[in-house]
Amino acid sequence: MNEYVLKTSQLSKEYQRKKALNKVNLTIKKGSIYGFIGQNGAGKSTLIRLITGLAYPTTGTFELFGENSTRELIEARKRIGTIIEGPALYPQMTAVENLETHRLLKGIPGKECINQTLKIVGLQDTGKMKTKNFSLGMKQRLGLAIALLGDPEFLILDEPINGLDPMGVVEIRELLKKLNQEYGITILISSHILSELHLLATHYGIIHKGELLEQLSAKELNEKCQQYLHIKVDNPNKAATIIESHLGTQEFEVMPDGTMKLFAYVDAPGKVSKILTDEGLVIEEFMPMGEDLETYFSHRIGGVQHG
Incomplete structure (x- = not known):
């Protein structure tokens, strides 16, 4: 079985000599939730349009489920569900009627999938309510x-939480976690709402002006953004002993230059400084350091220079 559901190689797209995507090499592992992050116009939607067959690359190639020929990609796309630029709903129809219409359009046999799918998303009790009367979260x-009709293995969602109220955001987040963890669906989420993505994604890709700047796992990102107390004292070895014995933690590092990173007690810096001072150490530097996720992404995007 192929490890990746999606793999691009030097994928580029130009519109009127302007590069919307520039030699993008992106990989999405089976079973992951991939947060695709970038500002408006960064290239997120362009890549999604290429993958789903709504546009064609200028140069470069991509694979879906290990397939890359034109014929194979047509078949592979049947294993994908998508929401691009908002769901296509019929406002005068009920939820069941909407799904029945899309089932017929997709050529999916049998009506059993309709009630099963509505139950998965929590809309089995909407009865005769027309879609025009649904809340944004329900829509x-x-x-x-609709994207789940046909039991897709890969969901591609373009800004799925845009405009939702806080409760709607939570509902969609929990639903996507359920689809990933209980049904094994791999998910690509394009979004610029970083605070929400970090509660959901297992992997990230950062794109800026058509260029993929970085791909990393949630674990790698958390390590880069980890908060700690930066400490410099006149005797770092003694400080290490004091922290371990008095504070009962080994969650620290003594760096080659003698400074220390204390990953515990970030929310209680006064307690740490008092103990060090009471034990006769001279504190030369003492401050919280590290980045939150939004700061990290801002630095990555803002730090790129284009000629």
Whole structure:
């Protein structure tokens, strides 16, 4: 079985000699939730359009489920569910009627999938309510139900939480976790709402002006953004002994230059400084350091220079 559901190689797209994507090499592992992050116009939607067959690359190639020929990609796309630029809903129809219409359009046999899919997204009790009377969160869940028709292995969602109220955001987040963890669906989420993505994604790709700047796992990102107390004292070895014995933690590092990174007690710096001072150490530097996720992404995007 192929390890990746999606793999691009030097994928580029130009519109009127302007590069919307520039030699993008992106990989999405089976079973992951991939947070695709970038500002508006960064190239997120362009890549999604290429993958789903709504546009064609200028140069470069990509594989879906290990397949890359034109004929193979047509078949591979049948294993994908998508929401691009908002779900396509019929406002005068009920949830069941919407799904029945899309089932017929997709050529999916049998009506059993309709109630099963509505149950998955929590819309099984909407009865005769027309879609035009749904809340925005309900419409997004119905859009997901349409994307789930045909039991896709890979969901591609373009800004799925845009415009939702906080409760709607939580509902979609929990639903996507369920689809990933209980049904084994790999998910690509394009978004610029970083605070929400970090509660959901297992992997990230950062794109800026058509260039993929970085790919990393949630673990790698958390390590880069980890908060700690930066400490410099006149006797770092003694400080290490004091921290271990008095504070009962080994969550620290003594760096080659003698400074220390204390990953515990970040929320209680006064307690740390008092103990060090009481034990006769001279504190030369003492400050919290590290980045939150939004700061990290801002630095990565803002730090890119283009000629």
